[in-house]
Amino acid sequence: MADLAAHGVHPPGFAHQFEDMEQQRDAGSLGMWVFLVTEIMFFGGLFASYIIYRALDLRAFETGSRLLDIRFGAANTAVLIGSSLTMALAIRSAQVGKPKSQIIFYLIMTMILGALFLGLKFTFEWRHDYVEHLVPGFGFAYKGPFAHGVELFFCFYFFMTGLHALHMIVGLGILTVLTIMASRGRFTEQYYAPLEISGLYWHFVDIVWIFLFPLLYLIGGRYVLGGN
Amino acid sequence: MSTAVIDALPEASAQPSRVNYLNASYGIRSWLLTTDHKRIALLYLSSITLMFFVGGAFAVLMRLHLIQPQGALVEPDTYNKLFTLHGVIMIFFFLIPSIPATLGNFLVPMMVGARDLAFPRLNLLSWYIYAIGAIFTLYATISGGVDTGWTFYPPYSSTFSHTQVVPVALGVFITGFSSILTGLNFVVTIHKMRAPGLTWFRLPLFIWAIYATSIIMILGTPVVAITIFLLGLERLLHVGIFDPKIGGDPVLFQHLFWFYSHPAVYIMILPGLGVMSELVTCFSRKRIFGYSFVAFSSMAIAVISFLVWGHHMFVTGQSVYAGLIFSVLSFLVAIPSAVKVFNWTATLYKGSISYQAPMLYALGFIGLFTMGGLTGLFLASLATDVHLNGTYFIVAHFHYIMVGGAVMAYLGGIHFWWPKITGRMYPDGWARFAALVIFVGFNLTFFPQFIIGYLGMPRRYAVYPPEFQVLNVMSSAGASILGVGYLIPLIYLIWSMRYGPAAGPNPWQAKGLEWETPSPPPTENFEEIPVVTEEAYDYAAPHTGVARG
Numbered sequence: 001m002a003d004l005a006a007h008g009v010h011p012p013g014f015a016h017q018f019e020d021m022e023q024q025r026d027a028g029s030l031g032m033w034v035f036l037v038t039e040i041m042f043f044g045g046l047f048a049s050y051i052i053y054r055a056l057d058l059r060a061f062e063t064g065s066r067l068l069d070i071r072f073g074a075a076n077t078a079v080l081i082g083s084s085l086t087m088a089l090a091i092r093s094a095q096v097g098k099p100k101s102q103i104i105f106y107l108i109m110t111m112i113l114g115a116l117f118l119g120l121k122f123t124f125e126w127r128h129d130y131v132e133h134l135v136p137g138f139g140f141a142y143k144g145p146f147a148h149g150v151e152l153f154f155c156f157y158f159f160m161t162g163l164h165a166l167h168m169i170v171g172l173g174i175l176t177v178l179t180i181m182a183s184r185g186r187f188t189e190q191y192y193a194p195l196e197i198s199g200l201y202w203h204f205v206d207i208v209w210i211f212l213f214p215l216l217y218l219i220g221g222r223y224v225l226g227g228n
Numbered sequence: 229m230s231t232a233v234i235d236a237l238p239e240a241s242a243q244p245s246r247v248n249y250l251n252a253s254y255g256i257r258s259w260l261l262t263t264d265h266k267r268i269a270l271l272y273l274s275s276i277t278l279m280f281f282v283g284g285a286f287a288v289l290m291r292l293h294l295i296q297p298q299g300a301l302v303e304p305d306t307y308n309k310l311f312t313l314h315g316v317i318m319i320f321f322f323l324i325p326s327i328p329a330t331l332g333n334f335l336v337p338m339m340v341g342a343r344d345l346a347f348p349r350l351n352l353l354s355w356y357i358y359a360i361g362a363i364f365t366l367y368a369t370i371s372g373g374v375d376t377g378w379t380f381y382p383p384y385s386s387t388f389s390h391t392q393v394v395p396v397a398l399g400v401f402i403t404g405f406s407s408i409l410t411g412l413n414f415v416v417t418i419h420k421m422r423a424p425g426l427t428w429f430r431l432p433l434f435i436w437a438i439y440a441t442s443i444i445m446i447l448g449t450p451v452v453a454i455t456i457f458l459l460g461l462e463r464l465l466h467v468g469i470f471d472p473k474i475g476g477d478p479v480l481f482q483h484l485f486w487f488y489s490h491p492a493v494y495i496m497i498l499p500g501l502g503v504m505s506e507l508v509t510c511f512s513r514k515r516i517f518g519y520s521f522v523a524f525s526s527m528a529i530a531v532i533s534f535l536v537w538g539h540h541m542f543v544t545g546q547s548v549y550a551g552l553i554f555s556v557l558s559f560l561v562a563i564p565s566a567v568k569v570f571n572w573t574a575t576l577y578k579g580s581i582s583y584q585a586p587m588l589y590a591l592g593f594i595g596l597f598t599m600g601g602l603t604g605l606f607l608a609s610l611a612t613d614v615h616l617n618g619t620y621f622i623v624a625h626f627h628y629i630m631v632g633g634a635v636m637a638y639l640g641g642i643h644f645w646w647p648k649i650t651g652r653m654y655p656d657g658w659a660r661f662a663a664l665v666i667f668v669g670f671n672l673t674f675f676p677q678f679i680i681g682y683l684g685m686p687r688r689y690a691v692y693p694p695e696f697q698v699l700n701v702m703s704s705a706g707a708s709i710l711g712v713g714y715l716i717p718l719i720y721l722i723w724s725m726r727y728g729p730a731a732g733p734n735p736w737q738a739k740g741l742e743w744e745t746p747s748p749p750p751t752e753n754f755e756e757i758p759v760v761t762e763e764a765y766d767y768a769a770p771h772t773g774v775a776r777g
Binding site: 015016017018019023026027030031034035037038039041042043044045046049052053056057060136137138140148149151152155156159163 | 337342343344345346347348408412413415416417419420421446447448449450451453454455458461464465466467468469473474475476477480484487752757
């Protein structure tokens with residue numbers, strides 16, 4: 001503790017193991033990028049398996065893809081991109097020293113959009129799939145052509161979107177913490193690293209969806225908007 | 229007693245009641261809530277030591293059982309659980325965290341001249357995650373065990389095994405995050421927190437090795453995490469992507485599993501290679517031969533290790549062309565490992581070698597690691613692998629690397645930095661004796677296994693034909709010597725914490741920033757952040773090139 005005094009006055013949020021604020025911000029940012037690399041590998045295993053199986057059993061995967069409702073996927077894509085925008089605006093507000101009410105507004109907007117995404121996903125899409133007996137392990141009873149391969153497709157569908165939804169839920173938790181921090185006036189023009197770093201995470205989760213959407217919904221092909 | 233130790237004594241006793249990281253605060257809370265990397269290293273040290281002896285106990289039971297051809301001790305089903313739990317505990321709960329989480333945690337900030345790791349609270353969290361994973365696995369052990377082998381291959385693990393697969397898999401899954409977070413912390417610390425003047429090519433080679441290890445942890449562990457997660461779901465829901473009933477492929481599991489688990493072999497051995505570079509230079513009092521070759525060989529191992537997983541699947545029915553490529557790449561990864569061995573030997577050449585306990589482990593390492601590495605080439609060759617795959621030859625090979633390599637380096641490192649960690653010396657005579665016992669016991673245990681394996685005895689069997697009994701008894705005898713060898717350091721190291729003579733800041737006259745601090749170091753390591761003005765291992769220079777800035 002005596003050591004801290006030797007370094008003079010510290011800005012708020014400064015951790016003792018660093019030499020200065022810049023080093024701390026660099027370290028935090030690099031840490032999040034490295035974490036995102038681990039996340040890419042985490043999803044990567046699933047993506048790679050999906051692509052391999054899709055190539056092996058293309059007809060079944062296309063059939064499965066056509067059983068998904070593209071309208072929900074598209075709406076959710078828009079919602080998520082919107083949430084990335086509000087997240088970026090929240091960071092920008094802190095960066096240029098806007099009042100904390102504005103930061104809080106954008107953070108809450110981000111949370112609302114995130115919650116909307118999950119709401120659409122769970123209460124409409126997944127419930128619909130459950131009613132249609134498309135959930136492997138929970139009364140899967142698809143009787144059309146390629147029934148086995150379609151079941152495999154839906155295994156992937158639920159693993160991948162479920163894992164993504166889990167990340168969204170974690171993200172909502174992080175946003176809650178950020179909102180509390182913002183309401184206590186913790187963020188200034190000099191210190192907004194937590195916002196920036198959490199923003200990286202939020203955008204990453206967004207980008208995962210940007211890959212999931214075409215892989216699961218679109219490349220089945222031959223859709224007619226409004227039902228098929 | 230070495231002269232170095234005696235020299236250091238008066239100096240140390242002159243500073244009796246200095247505040248250091250061990251006596252800065254007391255009580256169980258001050259340990260369980262600490263964010264000091266040195267204390268977290270000790271938390272890890274105690275937990276992995278516990279796991280080491282638990283895993284060791286399973287090995288003892290196995291070797292006792294194999295004294296007789298029809299099996300002397302347990303039912304075949306129990307034997308399956310013994311080798312599985314031995315593997316799971318030793319790999320995921322001892323070897324992977326061994327050097328990185330103990331010596332790495334303790335030394336990385338000190339060697340780079342920082343007050344702590346970049347994320348101290350994350351570091352503590354990683355220990356808790358490790359502990360929770362370990363508790364799951366120990367719970368599964370007590371509540372019936374698991375018999376799938378540490379590799380958890382489906383469909384046996386997902387469909388047919390009647391043992392506690394899910395709790396063990398969950399334990400492994402959870403503990404994986406501990407190693408991810410440790411790796412992340414090291415990478416950021418090494419990138420962002422080096423002291424002024426400490427350029428990449430002035431870093432100790434231990435740091436290079438830990439950096440390479442961290443990269444593997446970061447890139448590999450998430451893949452095995454998701455794979456084991458999928459396996460657990462498949463077992464619970466009775467449907468999943470490895471399920472052949474719906475067109476899934478169990479071989480895909482093997483691909484994903486080995487994509488991590490082969491690099492994981494290097495998570496276990498690379499930090500040991502880093503420790504070796506420190507020991508060899510210090511005890512031959514010479515600069516390392518070919519610094520940049522040793523540094524880059526660590527990175528080369530990290531990169532190539534991700535491209536060789538298929539050599540675990542030569543007989544799984546993968547395409548012969550894939551087999552060819554994987555074979556060539558596996559030969560390739562032997563090159564950087566060999567570079568290191570050559571460079572250590574070249575460092576020894578014309579050095580002033582002293583044979584203190586850490587050096588005995590280091591010399592043992594060179595021989596055993598070389599044997600383990602060369603026998604690995606037998607297994608990387610497609611044709612010989614068909615004969616040797618699934619036999620005791622493999623068991624012997626990877627124990628030469630994992631025990632003869634990684635554990636020897638771990639013990640060498642513990643003996644080398646013990647005076648820094650505790651501020652106390654251990655009895656040197658006992659330490660040398662233990663190193664010798666371990667070396668002899670190890671070879672007696674595992675060398676016969678090369679022969680039995682070559683003669684065709686399969687691994688993971690509870691019974692064997694009577695003609696293999698002599699060699700099996702030799703192996704079991706060796707295992708008992710090895711067991712004693714591991715208990716001796718446990719006793720005298722614990723003894724030394726209370727009764728050992730004070731060590732002084734630098735009992736080995738070693739180079740490196742960690743030796744610039746008092747032993748044990750103060751909580752924030754350095755009074756002032758040092759400025760580095762010289763290369764690593766400059767044993768030719770009379771004084772260390774650290775300016776006080």
